[in-house]
Amino acid sequence: MRVFESLNCIVCKQPFARAANQPRSPLQLGCGLAMCDECFMKEFDTDEKERKHQCGNPDCFKNDDFAYFLIDVLSQETALVFTPMGYLLVKPFKIPECPICHDEYSDEIDAKKSFALKCRHIICTECCLKTRSSNKTTCPTCRVHTYTYVNKQKDRFHDFLNELPQMTRQMGAMMKAHAFIITCNECHKKNIVDEMFSCGECGFEICGACAYKKHRSHEAIPLLEKQANQMLMELQQESRNVIKTYKDLVPELHQGLLEGIDIFEMKLLSKEETLKGAPNLADLQEKHESFTKIKSKFESSAENYLPHLRRFDAEVKQLIQTLSETSDI
Structure with a gap:
């Protein structure tokens, strides 16, 4: 069973607390990773060469602000359940929104990637670029005038968004297994x-x-027999409804199409009679060319339509053959 690695301390591997000012509260390091407050204090007091966290970033331990964006994620207690190994996703997770533009964060769209401010709140990269002045911006959450350095640095919220699809699939599998x-x-x-x-x-x-x-x-x-009977009744009713829709729709559409073709034929032949009254050769040629174009347009439309009809006919026949040959479905 997988848990969210992004919601665990990178040193002790234990899950973060859901609030600030606790031993296990998450702190954002200068390298973009997160460490619990307890491990941060131990690492800070340890000689640099003996620290467990070695990333080469000289600014890693120059900040001791809580990673409020991770605390916001953890506040969705109904979706994220605490276990000693880490947090599990048990209900659909609502992705947080940028407090400025109110768009959901996304790790796939560059403009909507989250950017952690120095105060450790986040806004989307697009809003950060729009609102910053001389690498400074005012945080919309805490109203602090804070520094911003927009770069490609990943943080644990990015990692959380990357983990979310797989954890969502795991949640679906768990719910499906529980149904049995x-x-x-x-x-x-x-x-x-x-x-x-x-x-x-x-x-x-x-x-x-x-x-x-x-x-x-x-x-x-x-x-199992009772559930099979119930599922059979529901499935067959759904099948009847789907098939009836198209059994009713196809003849109606074809009837309307045939009527339209008859009207088109009648009008075209009637209009073509005007060729006999052409006053001169130029007018005759112009009318002939015009009606030829209309006829060609009809032929082109028909040729575009027929392959779809033939494909539909072929696919229905293939489905019939599949049902005839397959015994285990």
């Missing part, structure tokens, strides 16, 4: 759906032992 676990209504023990039963008389979802001990006189069927 059922609690017995009698003994309250958890079990997989495949080994559970449904009592036809009282509607309880029960394990095999409780089905035998307490519901022996009732008619019980495997819970």
Whole structure:
């Protein structure tokens, strides 16, 4: 099970606290990484050559401000659950917004990448470039006049955004796996759906032992069978609705198309009769050219349409063949 590495101290590897002024609160280092306050104090008092954190940045320990942007991330307690190993994503996470333009931060769009100010609040790079003056800007969060040096330096919030897609996929897998676990209504023990039963008389979802001990006189069927019947009914209703939509739509569209072609043919042939009344050769040639262009445009439109119709016909036939040949779906 993966946890957010970006929300763990880079020295002790323990998860950060959710608030400032605590031993495990995150501090932003000069190199862009984050360390808990407790480890920062130990490293700061240690000889530079013996420190566990060695990045080569001479400004790494010149700042002791809390990484407020990480604390803001951790404040979403319903989405991020604390474990001794780190934070797990259990609900969809709302990506924070820049306090100036109110756009979500993104690590894929350069203009919307977060930039940590010296006060350790963040704004997007675009707003930082627009509002800075002589490498200074006023933080919209704490109102401090702070320095800004816009560069490509990564920080732990960037790392968090990079981890978020994978953690979201892990959350989905966890939710899917949890959906296969059922609690017995009698003994309250958890079990997989495949080994559970449904009592036809009282509607309880029960394990095999409780089905035998307490519901022996009732008619019980495997819970998997009940769920299969429910899913079958829902799936077939959805299939009927989808197919009916196009069974109704295709003839209607084709009927309207055929009627349009008939009207087009009638009008074109009628207009072409005007060639007989041309007063001179130039007018005759102009009319002939004009109607030829209209006819060519019709032919071009038809040629563009027919491949889509033929492809649709071929794909439907292929799906029929797939259903005929496949036995395990």
